[in-house]
Amino acid sequence: MTLVFGEVASIYDDVRPGYPDEVRQAILDYAGGPPPSVVELGAGTGKGTELLLRLGAPLTAIEPDPRMAAVLAANFPAAEVVTSTFEAWQPTEKPGLIACAMAWHWMDRETRNSRAWVALRDGGTLAIFYHRYGYADPAQEAAIDELLNRLDPDVVAREEHWVLDDVTAAGLWSDVEERRWHRYPVFDRDRYLALMQTFSPFRRHSPEVRQRALRELGALLDSFGGEITLDLRTSLVLGKKR
Template identity: 75%
Template sequence: MTLVFGEVASIYDDVRPGYPDEVRQAIIAYAGKPPRAIVELGAGTGKATELLLRLGAPLTAVEPDPRMADLLRGKFPQATVEETTFEQWVPAEPPDLIACATAWHWMDAETRNHRAFDRLAPGGALAIFYHRYNVLDPAQSDAIDELLTRIDPDVPDKDEHWVLDDVTAAGIWSDVREWRFHAHPVFGKERYLALMQTFSPFRRHSAELRKRTLDGLGALLDDFGGEITLELRTTLVLGRKPGAPD
C-alpha cells in the first residue's frame, strides 16, 4: 500500500492541503532552537517538506515510491531525496530532528519508535504530524459517512490521539506533547472528488467500487450546492531522545 499513492502523485500534490506554519513554530519552541539536520520520513510529494525546509537546516527526504520521489526532487532540488523505506534507511550522520507527516502508520508498528530513537542524535526530537479530514456541517458529514460505510463497512478509523498513544506507549521518549490546529478549507465538487482519490481506503477498492464512491459523492456534493467545507484538524506530536546534544 505504501506505493499506491504514486499512481496519483500529481493529483495528490495538487489537492492535498499542506501544513500550517504553527507546526514549524511549535517544533522550534519545543527544541529551543532550529535543528542542524532534518530527516523526513515518507515525504511523498513534499506537502510537509516545504514547511520543514523553512526551519533552515539541511533536509534528507526518505520516500520509497519512485514516482513520488521524482516529483519531490523536481519541487525541492535543495533537499536530498533517498528512494528507500524507513526500515532500510541508514543515516550518514544522526539528525537532531526526524519528522513524519501523515505517514507514521505506514512504518512498521513494532519497530518504528525504536528505529527513529536509534537514528536520532542525543537530545534530538521526533515530530509526527497529520491531518484528519472532517466535514464541518454535521448533516453533510452524516450523509457522507453513511454512503462510504454502505460501500465499504470495513474502512478503518484510527482514534485521533493514536500517535500520542503510540509514542507514549513506546516508553523511550521523554517530554511527549501533543498540539492541535484547525482550519476550514472549502472544496468544490471536482476538487473534493480528486481529494477522495488520494486516500488509501479508496485506492485499495476495485474499479467498480471506486466508481460507485465517486458517483455517490458527486451526487451528494450536487445536493450540497457544489462545494463542501472541511474541518481540517492537524495534530502534532513531539517527543525527545534523552541526552545532551552534541
C-alpha cells in the same frame, strides 16, 4: 499499500492540503531553535517537506515510491531525496530532528519508535504531524460517512490521539506532548472528488468500485450546492531523545 499513491502522484500533490506555519514554529519552540539537520520519513510529494525546509536546516527526505519521490525532487531541489523505506534506510549521520508528516502509520508498527530513537542524535526531537479530515456541517458529515461506510464497511477509523498514544506507549521518548489546530478549507465538487482519490481506503478498491464511489459522492456534493467545507484538524506530536 505504501506504493499506491504513486498512481496519483500529481493529483496528490495538487489537492492534498499542506500544514499551517504554526506547526513549524511549534517544532522550533519545542526543540529550542533550528536543528542541525532534519530527516523526514515518508515524505510523499512534499506536503511536510515544504514546512520542514523553512526550519533552515539540511533536509533528507525518505520516500519509498519512486513516482512520488520524482515529484518530491522536482518540487524541492534543496532537499536530498532518498528513495527507500524507513526500514531499509541506512543513515550516514544522526539528525537533530526526525519528522514524519501523515505517514507514521505506514512505518512498521513494532519498530518505528525504536528505529527513530536509535537514528536520532542525543537531545534530538521527534515530530509527527498529520491531518484528520472532518466536515464543518454535521449533517453533511453524517451523509458522507453513511455513503463511505456502505461502500466500504471494513474501514476502521484510527483513534483521535493514536499517534500520541503510540509514541507514549513506546516508553522511549521524554517530554511527549501534542498540539492541535483547526482550519476550514472549502472544496468544490471536482476538487473534493480528486482529494478522495488520494486516500488509501479508496485506492485499494477495484476501478469499478472507485467509479461508483465517485458517482455517488458527486451526486451528494451536488445536493450540498457543489461544495463542502472541511474541518481539517492538524495534530503535532513531539518527543525528545534524552
